[in-house]
Amino acid sequence: MSRNDALAVVKWTPMSMCMCTDKKMAEGLGIKELLPAYLDPNLQSPDLPTGVCFASGSSGYDPLTPTITGTLSLFKQLELFKEYIVKLTGIVGEERARAIIANSLFLVSAGNNDILISYSLIARKLHYDFPSYAALLVSMASTFLRCDLTLKDLYSLGARHIGVFSTAAVGCSPFDRNRGGLLRECLELELEEAAWFNSELSSELDYSELSQNRCFSDS
Incomplete structure (x- = not known):
C-alpha cells in the first residue's frame, strides 16, 4: 500500500469553514494540497483514494438543524x-x-449550529433545558459514530480512526457578538452551554466502546 493510501483522509464535518482545516490536514500529512468536496462536479476518480470532504455547512447532530438551514444531515452525508x-x-x-478506509482518518465536527440555531434561536429551547438538550445531542452523536447492527453508522462502514472536534466558542462568533450590544461582547450563556456540551461529549467518547477503536475527542 502506498503512503498516500495509508494516510488517506476522509473529512466528515458540517462546519462551513471545513476546507481551511482540510487543506492544513491534508498538506500536513503529505497527501495533497486540498481535500476536494465529494459533490464537486469536477471531482476526478484519482481523488477518491486519497480522501474527500462530505461537509455541508450549517448542519449538525440534531436532525432539526439541517432542516432549518437547508443543508445535508449527517445521515445524508453517511x-x-x-x-x-x-x-x-x-x-x-x-x-x-477496505484497507484505504480502515487506515483513513475521519474527522467529525458538529454541534455549533445545533446550539446556536436549533437551541438558542428556535423551538428546542421551549422543550428542553440545556443539560437535557446537550444529553440529546450526545446521544445523537454516539448513534452516528458507534458500532451497531444497523449499518447506519460510521464505524460499521469501516472507519477505524475517528477524530471528533469539540464545538467552537459559540457565543463569541461574529454573529453572536453582534447580538451582544453596542460593545459586541461575547454571550456568556452560550459559551457556558458549549463548554457543557463539550464536556459531556468527551466523557461519552472516553467511556464508550469507540474509545477502544481509536475514536478520540480534542476536548
Missing part, C-alpha cells in the same frame, strides 16, 4: 459515504478499498 465506497471499490478493488 449515504454519500456509502456511495463513495462503491465508487472507490470500482477503482481500486474491494480489498484495497
Whole structure:
C-alpha cells in the first residue's frame, strides 16, 4: 500500500469553514494540497483514494438543524459515504478499498449550529433545558459514530480512526457578538452551554466502546 493510501483522509464535518482545516490536514500529512468536496462536479476518480470532504455547512447532530438551514444531515452525508465506497471499490478493488478506509482518518465536527440555531434561536429551547438538550445531542452523536447492527453508522462502514472536534466558542462568533450590544461582547450563556456540551461529549467518547477503536475527542 502506498503512503498516500495509508494516510488517506476522509473529512466528515458540517462546519462551513471545513476546507481551511482540510487543506492544513491534508498538506500536513503529505497527501495533497486540498481535500476536494465529494459533490464537486469536477471531482476526478484519482481523488477518491486519497480522501474527500462530505461537509455541508450549517448542519449538525440534531436532525432539526439541517432542516432549518437547508443543508445535508449527517445521515445524508453517511449515504454519500456509502456511495463513495462503491465508487472507490470500482477503482481500486474491494480489498484495497477496505484497507484505504480502515487506515483513513475521519474527522467529525458538529454541534455549533445545533446550539446556536436549533437551541438558542428556535423551538428546542421551549422543550428542553440545556443539560437535557446537550444529553440529546450526545446521544445523537454516539448513534452516528458507534458500532451497531444497523449499518447506519460510521464505524460499521469501516472507519477505524475517528477524530471528533469539540464545538467552537459559540457565543463569541461574529454573529453572536453582534447580538451582544453596542460593545459586541461575547454571550456568556452560550459559551457556558458549549463548554457543557463539550464536556459531556468527551466523557461519552472516553467511556464508550469507540474509545477502544481509536475514536478520540480534542476536548
